[in-house]
Amino acid sequence: xxxxxxxxxxxxxxxxxxxxxxxxxxxxxxxxxxxxxxxxxxxxxxxxxxxxxxxxxxxxxxxxxxxxxxxxxxxxxxxxxxxxxxxxxxxxxxxxxxxxxxxxxxxxxxxxxxxxxxxxxxxxxxxxxxxxxx
Ligand code: HEC
Ligand code: HEC
Ligand code: HEC
Numbered sequence: 001x002x003x004x005x006x007x008x009x010x011x012x013x014x015x016x017x018x019x020x021x022x023x024x025x026x027x028x029x030x031x032x033x034x035x036x037x038x039x040x041x042x043x044x045x046x047x048x049x050x051x052x053x054x055x056x057x058x059x060x061x062x063x064x065x066x067x068x069x070x071x072x073x074x075x076x077x078x079x080x081x082x083x084x085x086x087x088x089x090x091x092x093x094x095x096x097x098x099x100x101x102x103x104x105x106x107x108x109x110x111x112x113x114x115x116x117x118x119x120x121x122x123x124x125x126x127x128x129x130x131x132x133x134x
Contacts, residue, residue, distance in 0.1 A: 031104040034084045034097050037123070041081075042072055052078075056111075075115050080123035088124045091117040 041048050043055070052073075059071040079090050082097040090098040091112060098117070102109055 031100045032095060033100045034082070034086075034095055036081050036097075037083065037085060037119075038081060042077070075111060076120065079115075079117060080119045083119035083123070088119045089117055 043051075048055075055073040056075060056078075059073040060075075062068040062071055078098075083090050084092070084096055090096055092099065094100045094103055098109065098112075101107075
């Protein structure tokens, strides 16, 4: 291939690694987020980084419009696993999992107007976080 074609291929690969058209860079140089309490994630983390919004919206529609229970991408399950070990939350600072990345990527999410941004007590006890129930 030509030199320009080669450079374009490198650039495309770099953007693919960054995982998002929204200007996100790979975690190594991206925001420093709270580590998950356990694992694995419900999908490959690389897939999640790119597509979690689609999974969440799809499964919300299954629950709310079609009455399907036991969905794979439950928002409360995300919160249980990704909440800070220190305070049990996914919002609150630029280290908190959901807020940290959305602030970094300049994305606004209104889900937590209604949904709890705090891990449920059982999940919090399991993570042995000191005194941080909602
Ligand atoms: C059982 C625990 C668990 C559950 C439930 C879970 N995750 Fe994850 N998730 C992980 C782990 C572990 C990783 C790898 C990164 C880490 O260690 O924090 C990860 C990675 C991710 C990433 C990529 C983070 C990055 O820095 O690139 C996103 C985005 C994500 N999860 C969103 C979600 C969402 C949204 C849900 C709910 C639909 C969810 N996760 C449910 C454990 C979980
Ligand atoms: C590694 C970065 C990262 C993490 C961590 C992350 N998000 Fe996101 N999220 C994004 C980006 C980037 C977008 C915008 C994508 C786009 O517009 O194409 C987004 C968009 C969304 C949207 C769609 C917003 C809309 O109205 O269209 C939802 C819902 C969402 N995220 C939920 C969550 C939840 C819940 C968590 C925590 C469990 C989380 N995200 C963690 C990067 C992240
Ligand atoms: C106006 C309030 C409101 C807002 C805002 C809202 N939801 Fe919901 N959501 C609900 C209600 C009510 C249910 C039904 C709860 C049930 O039946 O268990 C629900 C159910 C869900 C479910 C399925 C149940 C579960 O275990 O997770 C998902 C997924 C979900 N919402 C995701 C989202 C996402 C993602 C956003 C943001 C883009 C969002 N919601 C914003 C009220 C809201």
